Amino acid sequence: MKFTEGSEIRDTRAPEGPIEDRWEKRKFAAKLVNPANKRKLNVIVVGTGLAGGSAAATLGELGYNVKSFCYQDTPRRAHSIAAQGGINAAKNYRGDGDSIYRLFYDTVKGGDFRARESNVYRLAQVSVNIIDQAVAQGVPFAREYGGLLDTRSFGGAQVSRTFYARGQTGQQLLLGAYQALERQVAAGTVEMFTRHEMLDLIVADGRARGIIVRDMVTGEIERHTADAVVLASGGYGNVFFLSTNAKGCNTTAIWRAHERGAYFANPCYTQIHPTCIPVSGEYQSKLTLMSESLRNDGRVWVPLRKGDERAPGDIPDDERDYYLERIYPAFGNLVPRDIASRAAKNVCDEGRGVGPGGLGVYLDFRDAINRLGRDAVEKKYGNLFEMYERITGENPYDVPMRIYPAVHYTMGGLWVDYDLQSTIPGLFVIGEANFSDHGANRLGASALMQGLADGYFVLPTTLGDYLAAGPFGEVDEQAVAEAELKVRSKIDRLLAVNGTRTPDSFHRELGKLMWDYCGMERTEESLRKALDRIPELRKEFWENVKVSGTAEELNQVLEKAGRVADFFDLAELMCLDALVRSESCGGHFRAESQDSEGEALRDDESFAHVSAWEYSPDGEPVLHKEPLEYEYVKMTQRSYK
Amino acid sequence: MSFLEMLDVLNERLILEGDDPIAFDHDCREGICGMCGMVINGVAHGEQRATTTCQLHMRHFEDNATITIEPWRAAPFPVVKDLVVDRSAFDRIIQAGGFVSVPAGSAPDAHSIPVRKEDADAAFDAATCIGCGACVAACPNGSASLFTAAKITHLSLLPQGQPERLSRAKAMVDQMDAEGFGGCTNTGECTAVCPKGIPLDTIAQMNTDYLKANAK
Amino acid sequence: MTATIERGAATAPVTSPAPVKKPTRKRPRGFLSSSNGKKVVMAVTGAVMVTFLILHMLGNLKIFISKESFNEYAHALRTLLEPLLPYRTVLTIVEVVLVASVVLHMWAAISLARRAHSARPVKYVAKKSQANGYATHIMRLGGVTILLFLIWHLLDLTFGVVNPKGFDSSPADRMIAGFDPSRWWVAIIYFAAVVMVGLHLRHGVWSAFQTLGWANRDRNKGLRLGAGLLSAVLVVGFLSPPLAIMFGVVQ
Numbered sequence A: 001m002k003f004t005e006g007s008e009i010r011d012t013r014a015p016e017g018p019i020e021d022r023w024e025k026r027k028f029a030a031k032l033v034n035p036a037n038k039r040k041l042n043v044i045v046v047g048t049g050l051a052g053g054s055a056a057a058t059l060g061e062l063g064y065n066v067k068s069f070c071y072q073d074t075p076r077r078a079h080s081i082a083a084q085g086g087i088n089a090a091k092n093y094r095g096d097g098d099s100i101y102r103l104f105y106d107t108v109k110g111g112d113f114r115a116r117e118s119n120v121y122r123l124a125q126v127s128v129n130i131i132d133q134a135v136a137q138g139v140p141f142a143r144e145y146g147g148l149l150d151t152r153s154f155g156g157a158q159v160s161r162t163f164y165a166r167g168q169t170g171q172q173l174l175l176g177a178y179q180a181l182e183r184q185v186a187a188g189t190v191e192m193f194t195r196h197e198m199l200d201l202i203v204a205d206g207r208a209r210g211i212i213v214r215d216m217v218t219g220e221i222e223r224h225t226a227d228a229v230v231l232a233s234g235g236y237g238n239v240f241f242l243s244t245n246a247k248g249c250n251t252t253a254i255w256r257a258h259e260r261g262a263y264f265a266n267p268c269y270t271q272i273h274p275t276c277i278p279v280s281g282e283y284q285s286k287l288t289l290m291s292e293s294l295r296n297d298g299r300v301w302v303p304l305r306k307g308d309e310r311a312p313g314d315i316p317d318d319e320r321d322y323y324l325e326r327i328y329p330a331f332g333n334l335v336p337r338d339i340a341s342r343a344a345k346n347v348c349d350e351g352r353g354v355g356p357g358g359l360g361v362y363l364d365f366r367d368a369i370n371r372l373g374r375d376a377v378e379k380k381y382g383n384l385f386e387m388y389e390r391i392t393g394e395n396p397y398d399v400p401m402r403i404y405p406a407v408h409y410t411m412g413g414l415w416v417d418y419d420l421q422s423t424i425p426g427l428f429v430i431g432e433a434n435f436s437d438h439g440a441n442r443l444g445a446s447a448l449m450q451g452l453a454d455g456y457f458v459l460p461t462t463l464g465d466y467l468a469a470g471p472f473g474e475v476d477e478q479a480v481a482e483a484e485l486k487v488r489s490k491i492d493r494l495l496a497v498n499g500t501r502t503p504d505s506f507h508r509e510l511g512k513l514m515w516d517y518c519g520m521e522r523t524e525e526s527l528r529k530a531l532d533r534i535p536e537l538r539k540e541f542w543e544n545v546k547v548s549g550t551a552e553e554l555n556q557v558l559e560k561a562g563r564v565a566d567f568f569d570l571a572e573l574m575c576l577d578a579l580v581r582s583e584s585c586g587g588h589f590r591a592e593s594q595d596s597e598g599e600a601l602r603d604d605e606s607f608a609h610v611s612a613w614e615y616s617p618d619g620e621p622v623l624h625k626e627p628l629e630y631e632y633v634k635m636t637q638r639s640y641k
Numbered sequence B: 001m002s003f004l005e006m007l008d009v010l011n012e013r014l015i016l017e018g019d020d021p022i023a024f025d026h027d028c029r030e031g032i033c034g035m036c037g038m039v040i041n042g043v044a045h046g047e048q049r050a051t052t053t054c055q056l057h058m059r060h061f062e063d064n065a066t067i068t069i070e071p072w073r074a075a076p077f078p079v080v081k082d083l084v085v086d087r088s089a090f091d092r093i094i095q096a097g098g099f100v101s102v103p104a105g106s107a108p109d110a111h112s113i114p115v116r117k118e119d120a121d122a123a124f125d126a127a128t129c130i131g132c133g134a135c136v137a138a139c140p141n142g143s144a145s146l147f148t149a150a151k152i153t154h155l156s157l158l159p160q161g162q163p164e165r166l167s168r169a170k171a172m173v174d175q176m177d178a179e180g181f182g183g184c185t186n187t188g189e190c191t192a193v194c195p196k197g198i199p200l201d202t203i204a205q206m207n208t209d210y211l212k213a214n215a216k
Numbered sequence C: 001m002t003a004t005i006e007r008g009a010a011t012a013p014v015t016s017p018a019p020v021k022k023p024t025r026k027r028p029r030g031f032l033s034s035s036n037g038k039k040v041v042m043a044v045t046g047a048v049m050v051t052f053l054i055l056h057m058l059g060n061l062k063i064f065i066s067k068e069s070f071n072e073y074a075h076a077l078r079t080l081l082e083p084l085l086p087y088r089t090v091l092t093i094v095e096v097v098l099v100a101s102v103v104l105h106m107w108a109a110i111s112l113a114r115r116a117h118s119a120r121p122v123k124y125v126a127k128k129s130q131a132n133g134y135a136t137h138i139m140r141l142g143g144v145t146i147l148l149f150l151i152w153h154l155l156d157l158t159f160g161v162v163n164p165k166g167f168d169s170s171p172a173d174r175m176i177a178g179f180d181p182s183r184w185w186v187a188i189i190y191f192a193a194v195v196m197v198g199l200h201l202r203h204g205v206w207s208a209f210q211t212l213g214w215a216n217r218d219r220n221k222g223l224r225l226g227a228g229l230l231s232a233v234l235v236v237g238f239l240s241p242p243l244a245i246m247f248g249v250v251q
């Protein structure tokens, strides 16, 4: 795939000056909208996850006229619901030395120096308000006997700053946002459109002015116009087919906005989570995440000998390889996500993996059970063990668990400036759908924080600044008609093929290809192979896919086909981005760029920038680089040995 | 293979044979989003307790067994297609009052009001409802009491929920009636199939709040 | 893997594909038209009836002391608070309250049943109860059985219409004649009904607490046990006089 390099791109919105004052400054500089005008300003929010749900609710509270969209049957089911671990906030309630600055520092470093300092600092500042807001809404966070909020340390952080609600933090936070949203629906400020899928963005006179959606129940294609559009449609990890994301997660909303001119930043940054339940058969439809906390007491190992077929219990200790403890004696089983993931892949590549297909490693609680007793282990991990047994049919008290890494989160997304505005004026992007705050690797419990920071606190201010110039008048009819036509013809094309393969079978094949060639470890060779293979497969898709039924009804095959079509295009861009970025950083590991000990090696000289891709209809995307500068945190190589 | 994967396989075949695949709702496939739900052999979410449909596995079914699958059946949950039903009535019950009125940015510091751990834990237990609708599907009266009570109880147990406590209970219960759900007769069918094990006490809590609201 | 599928009527949309957006009913106008309000009516009237049953049972047991004692009790019921109030005033009030309770209780039961019926217009092809179906099956069926019995019972012992001794006899005689072994079928009706009452209350008493919001996790075990015990006591208490009569212990 060819590409050209375009001009540099800059974030012109972030104020200058001391980092602590920038957000204050921006807030003060932001124009305010006259309250009487707010009702006349229409905003579309696509997505009802933590980001979209909180944004739509807050914009409604402020008095704007909001339309909110999601593809599920109710806003409460957005994928944010599945987040387990917790949410970070620099409250320093423990007095253990945490501070806004430390959260900022950890996030920049954790992101392997590929995120903007200004954005991350603001995120850390706002994190504090999120917890206040959630508690006031009635989110039942875990508490201590004194009645105060409990926290835990998470994802390798040295301070205890993660607030949680048992293993269902995402659910509880989302329900808080959902309830706030429904309150606005009742108040008439938000109109809710469930089972509606956004299929295109309307751009008129250089501004984002609306969306084309399909009513998934009747099949009707609808036009919705507005003064601004907010995308909060989540991540695109499902490009790998198998991931921990919900089945419906897709790239359609952001991809089609990309086709309309929004730049796509760092598409190749993918986070792989080390502790998931491995694939068990060819019918597998998704992967299930198991909390990382299991690594606190479980020991990871594989047999020393290749192809050792013995049952795990029959393998004596001296024939086991506790490889994390061996390679990383200081951190042992607690090394960061990307390192643990890659180590697992390496031992499996050596042929020492366990379970079906040799794609798994043991996570063994035998020693913990001997040391702490079965009851103590059960108290700590009982629900996780049960979940494991439910899925695999194996009892982890007797047989070690088998785990394997799986795609979990995508740091890349649409490029936005400090105001969360994309390169299309009036198109704002929040939550996992944008690229803004996590650099090349996201820390545990930071996605929830970012989604809510964007939705409750940042967007409502910055969007107001944009809307202060509105309303922007009638939308050019031609632009609307053109977008609608494009959507209709794509649907017609999909239905017309009438081939012999289902959309799912293509998706599965694409996913496998991405996992093999653009997964945990990428090489120039593998990426080139993928870039050859993807267009072929896409061609076959458009010639041989079979979509049953019609467009005028609830048609889940048609929905799927549309999403797979977009995944093909995105996959290609991901591979291209991964190929061009010939360094390793965070979740992006290029085998060519490692140090003598096999650790990721950054190349700050050439790659301390954001890669923002501009779509080009002729298939030759344009790369715009946004240089990254670090005034506060000094760039260093990570080391966990 | 999970139950839904079995349906996936079946649908793949139906598509290739030129038939209409069976429409069914699902999303997270790990028992938390509440999107999936069908009555399997006469039991909402199947016979395994405390489990959503997507968490069922085929190894719990006998080979060659005939499985009867039906959608949730209740007037307020109209069938959209095959196994897909419209549960927006639940959203309207929440709209009636299932929230704490607190606009973003107006909240006091999270530690300004301590909450007894027992209350926080009990509130959490009620708050785990995933809004799947199995309680309605299983209830011989087609009542939505368990769902409604779970939310009322969650907010009733927390200090933050107190100011609107009674008006919330009244508005939500009345909306539940308005949607056409049946009345509760404490049969306990709901809690038996509830994937999150929401207990019947929540209904007692709802009744208390509703009575008080009406006595005022 | 082989499989055959049979797509039943479920495939056909039960409603138009565009889901109804508006609620199908009006919000209840008052407390009594809400489903919860009706339940409260049921619980309160149920409690009134349970109280009556307890007193009634205690009264019946006087037959074990002597016929006279039983007659006196029956007489006392009618002359309570005389001469303050005229003959039978209190009893009439009690009767009115009881009749009102029965009527209200039934009204609530029927309107809840109708509401339940319209909440599930299409029945399941297969339906298996997961809470052993006790309340579902016993309460409405049991209620109807009790009602039928109540009518019979009043005709039999209060008005004496179907009683061999007629209306002009003493209460004890009516009772003893009513349960004469030759009238074994009366006894069977009576037994069946009393057992039904017991089953109704085994759920009903706990249910009333739940309805009034007095049940909770800590109390439930005790409440359920208490409901069961009370029901058992009532069944035994009501069954022992007729048994005693039939076996000739009381003559």
Ligand SMILES: Cc1cc2nc3c(=O)[nH]c(=O)nc-3n(C[C@H](O)[C@H](O)[C@H](O)COP(=O)(O)OP(=O)(O)OC[C@H]3O[C@@H](n4cnc5c(N)ncnc54)[C@H](O)[C@@H]3O)c2cc1C
Residues within 6 Å of the ligand: A046, A047, A048, A049, A050, A051, A052, A053, A069, A070, A071, A072, A075, A077, A078, A079, A080, A081, A082, A083, A084, A085, A086, A087, A169, A170, A196, A197, A198, A199, A232, A233, A234, A235, A244, A245, A246, A249, A250, A252, A253, A289, A408, A409, A430, A431, A432, A433, A444, A445, A446, A447, A448, A449, A451
């Ligand atoms: C298993 C799991 C566990 C996690 N645990 C944690 C954790 O412990 N801590 C943490 O911080 N993060 C965690 N994460 C990450 C975090 O949950 C997500 O990054 C975050 O919730 C994303 O929120 P969002 O609002 O951006 O998007 P989502 O919640 O994904 O919402 C997307 C919304 O967009 C809508 N949508 C999408 N496409 C369209 C379309 N085309 N048309 C209309 N609507 C559309 C959907 O309906 C949905 O409402 C976890 C993720 C997973 C998968």
Ligand code: HEM
Residues within 6 Å of the ligand: B184, B185, B186, B187, C039, C040, C042, C043, C044, C045, C046, C047, C049, C050, C053, C102, C105, C106, C109, C135, C139, C140, C142, C143, C144, C146, C147, C200, C201, C203, C204, C205, C207, C208, C209, C211, C212
């Ligand atoms: C006239 C005939 C009767 C009918 C049709 C009837 C019917 C019912 C029904 C349908 C219920 C609700 C079931 C439930 O809550 O699960 C109920 C509850 C109850 N009944 Fe009856 N019943 C009758 C007579 C009685 C009598 C004679 C008594 C008492 C002696 C009684 C006491 C109760 C009590 C205490 C409840 C519980 C109320 C509640 O759930 O809050 N009933 N009855």
Ligand code: SF4
Residues within 6 Å of the ligand: B128, B129, B130, B131, B132, B133, B134, B135, B136, B146, B147, B150, B190, B193, B194, B195, B196, B197, B198
């Ligand atoms: S109460 Fe239980 S069964 Fe009912 S909607 Fe909530 S989770 Fe589902």
Ligand code: FES
Residues within 6 Å of the ligand: B025, B026, B027, B028, B029, B030, B031, B032, B033, B034, B035, B036, B037, B052, B053, B054, B055
């Ligand atoms: S699919 Fe989410 S709960 Fe079953």
